[in-house]
Amino acid sequence: MTRPIPDPRHTLTLRDVSEASGVSEMTVSRVLRNRGDVSAPTRARVLEAARALGYVPNKIAGALASQRVNLVGVVIPSLSNMVFPEVMTGISSTLDGTGLQPVVGVTNYLPDREESVIYEMLSWRPSGMIIAGLEHTDAARAMLGRAGIPIVEIMDIDGTPINHAVGISHRRAGRQMAEAIIAAGYRRIAFLGTQMPNDFRAKKRLEGFEEALAKAGLSLVDREYYSGGSALLKGREMTAAVLTRTRDIDFLYYSNDMIGAGGLLYCLAQGLDVPGRIGLAGFNGVELLDGLPAKLATMDACRLEIGQTAARIIAEAPGQAQVVELFPTLQAGDTIRP
Amino acid sequence: MTRPIPDPRHTLTLRDVSEASGVSEMTVSRVLRNRGDVSAPTRARVLEAARALGYVPNKIAGALASQRVNLVGVVIPSLSNMVFPEVMTGISSTLDGTGLQPVVGVTNYLPDREESVIYEMLSWRPSGMIIAGLEHTDAARAMLGRAGIPIVEIMDIDGTPINHAVGISHRRAGRQMAEAIIAAGYRRIAFLGTQMPNDFRAKKRLEGFEEALAKAGLSLVDREYYSGGSALLKGREMTAAVLTRTRDIDFLYYSNDMIGAGGLLYCLAQGLDVPGRIGLAGFNGVELLDGLPAKLATMDACRLEIGQTAARIIAEAPGQAQVVELFPTLQAGDTIRP
DNA sequence: CAGGCGGCTGTTAGCGCTAGCATTAGCAGA
DNA sequence: TCTGCTAATGCTAGCGCTAACAGCCGCCTG
CATH class of the missing domain: 3.40.50.2300 (Response regulator)
Structure with a gap:
């Protein structure tokens, strides 16, 4: 039982399979795409030949021909x-x-x-x-x-x-979160987010958030942006910075869960009463973060x-x-x- | 809230651009690929025509023709x-x-x-x-x-x-980690990892790890596998399970940093003395995790x-x-x- | 002024495959 | 016998593009 050794220099085409199986290229094509009527014996012969040769169809040619x-x-x-x-x-x-x-x-x-x-x-x-x-x-x-x-x-x-x-x-999502925060009685609210001029969704969330604050006669008491680096670490650092800079902040709204988690770890490490003295919320519902000492308030993005x-x-x-x-x-x- | 999708008019080809700019298709092709010599005015005319029509080349045809x-x-x-x-x-x-x-x-x-x-x-x-x-x-x-x-x-x-x-x-990486752990004096070592029959790299790390333990006359005192779910949470749960089940464990080797971080948070929450009474290590050097209360021992995978x-x-x-x-x-x- | 050469543009012949018939064999019905 | 059909297979003509070569023109060189 000898089989010709595939010539590695020559890339296989339908013609090779058709020659090896004794039918036309068209029939091989039909078999390999499961299209049209091909008799069972022919189909078997073609499949065997294709398998033996190690034929891989050329989708470029196929796509060009079929416009699909x-x-x-x-x-x-x-x-x-x-x-x-x-x-x-x-x-x-x-x-x-x-x-x-x-x-x-x-x-x-x-x-x-x-x-x-x-x-x-x-x-x-x-x-x-x-x-x-x-x-x-x-x-x-x-x-x-x-x-x-x-x-x-x-x-x-x-x-x-x-x-x-x-x-x-996202605008509505920001609004909703703000309403929940206000309803819970928080009043001195800060925002911490990514410095990303082109993250329009984060921007819209913040807009909705501030809109709802405004409606309640409130505005952000501080804000802080970052870019690059480990989000968890940045969340920690930004939180430290904001809490040091502005007194009596009672809520931290983060543009994503990752920096929120960093902030949460910082607050817990500082022994702050969460959520009594200070509340936190993020955005995205990152399952990854289940398992932190406390569960961060968030909104899943579906x-x-x-x-x-x-x-x-x-x-x-x-x-x-x-x-x-x-x-x-x-x-x-x-x-x-x- | 419904609008018709713009009619898929005649999709543009080189011919359209060539007609619009009054040169042959070949010249258009040359211009668009920056290949060969084309005079500056012709080039400008072609580019303008292509831009005006909104022509997007068909790479399928190009690839088929150029075999590239x-x-x-x-x-x-x-x-x-x-x-x-x-x-x-x-x-x-x-x-x-x-x-x-x-x-x-x-x-x-x-x-x-x-x-x-x-x-x-x-x-x-x-x-x-x-x-x-x-x-x-x-x-x-x-x-x-x-x-x-x-x-x-x-x-x-x-x-x-x-x-x-x-x-x-990965075998060597596992070995190296084991050697470091042994050198630090830990002796009752447990492994916690993913249940992934096809994660060959994790498997090789564990093999190398156990090999080095064996050379020092040691063997794992316990092991625990998981699959699915939040890695951080799983790390926490598995760690609790192992520490409850087996007494006097003094080191936990995790197959990745994420579950390691979960374990670390658990140990810290339990008030265990890390790294005195118990040590931990993971694998991968996930920058994401910088910002945890303590830095997990790990090995970056380059x-x-x-x-x-x-x-x-x-x-x-x-x-x-x-x-x-x-x-x-x-x-x-x-x-x-x- | 023949010859040549470089710069630019066009022509030809596919690339490997598939749509859309055309063709064949085999067979049933009139 | 002939037609009419169906199932299986083949043939032809591209799909839109580019490699390779073939012009053409003007301008130099000797």
Whole structure:
């Protein structure tokens, strides 16, 4: 039983499989894609030949010929902050079994970078695009609008989508948190967040937050921004700075759970009465942080569901543009007094 | 809240740009790829036409014609554990400016899933592949070996690579940690880790660890595995379980920093004397965790450098297969007594 | 003034695959 | 016998782009 040794110099094509199995290229193509009628014996012969040769189809040629690409572009700002991996999980699980495959691009919160990632992705003619946020460069919006494929903007719905949007209202989320804090009787409230000119969602949360404060006749008594470094550590440092600088602060509102956790650890280490003397809250519902000495008040951002819904919209390719608003739930945890 | 999706009009091709600018398709192609000699006025005219039309090149056709694809497949087990995002950062930053682009595939530590992700990626004929780990299905190894592109297996070097490998010796890392622990005088040592039959690197670390213990006439006094859930919380729970079950444990070795941090928080909350009465160590050097009340002993896994080196190997496409061993440094932190 | 050369642009021939017929064999019904 | 059908397979013509080469022009060189 001898078989020809595959020549590593020559990359295999349908023709090789067709010659090895004695049928036309077209029939091989049909077998490998499970399309059309092929008799059982022929199918078996072709599959065996393909397996023996180690043939891997060339999707580039296939896509060009069929004008069909089973890829969905996913454009997100970062992979390292716990929120987007969960969105990805939702996307992947929903796409599984539809024949579509996600392809990720990361922008690092840079609009120009986003534009070029989008351009690059569109040049592969994907079946759809999922993009975080509603804010893009004009050129990016134009490209997406013209692409002729479903575009789903995720995370945020406070704005005008290109066609579909799935997310929460961050403005409302900020407002809700402020209302809960005020209702709990806190009055001297400080904000601690990331210095990210392009994190529009964090910005909108803060806007909503301040709006609700204003309605109650309050305003932030202090604010502090950071960038870079370990979030946990930064949360600790910023908290120390704010508490030292401004007296009688009774609430710390953080733009994300990670720095909130750092702040919480600091307050506990200082022996401060949480949530009696001082309350804390973050944003995002990071499961990772369960296991801290106390549970930080937070609001989950429906990340998994956002991913699933966005993927479903692409997979079902609806003609009508739609906006899906999800509603985060406030989790008071142990750091807002009841 | 419904708007029609803009009609997928005629998708633009080179021909459209060529007609709009009054030159041949070839010249347009040259301009858009910055290749060959094109006079300045022609170039300007073409660029303007392309911009005005909003032309996005079709890389599928381009790749088929040129037999060149500027993609590098990256296959990793997970995005949600802090280690691979950092590898990705290294890869992206090194690939930036080479014209190559990473494309990520996630396997969830499932060998069959890995095989299909690899198959799928190879079918796009990438310029190279970067794959976590040295353990793959036979079929996956065969495909990769035949693909005729550089393959870099990362993270681990304890095994036989397909052609290139960049990583650390996890067996040695486990051994080193054990030696440090023994040298510090700890004797009743327990292991706490993930229940992951396919996390070969964690397995190798444990093997190396036990090997070094054995050489000192010691063996683990207890071990505990978990799967799923919040790592921090699991670390806390497992630690409680182990310390309750087995008496006089004086060291806890964790398979990763996250559960180690949970254990550390638990020990501190219990008022245990760390590192006097009990020591702890993890693995990975997660910057995220700086900011905990005490710094967990750990070993960084050179993730950034691994990513950079792997990307450099692909970009420079060397003929010779090479294995690059990196050497992690032990960070004693505050949880091993000096 | 032939010959050549460099700068610029166009022409030709695919890349490997698949849509959309066309073709064949085999067989049933009239 | 012939037609009409179905199931299985093959053929042809691209998909949109680029490699490779073939012009063309003006300008120099000897």
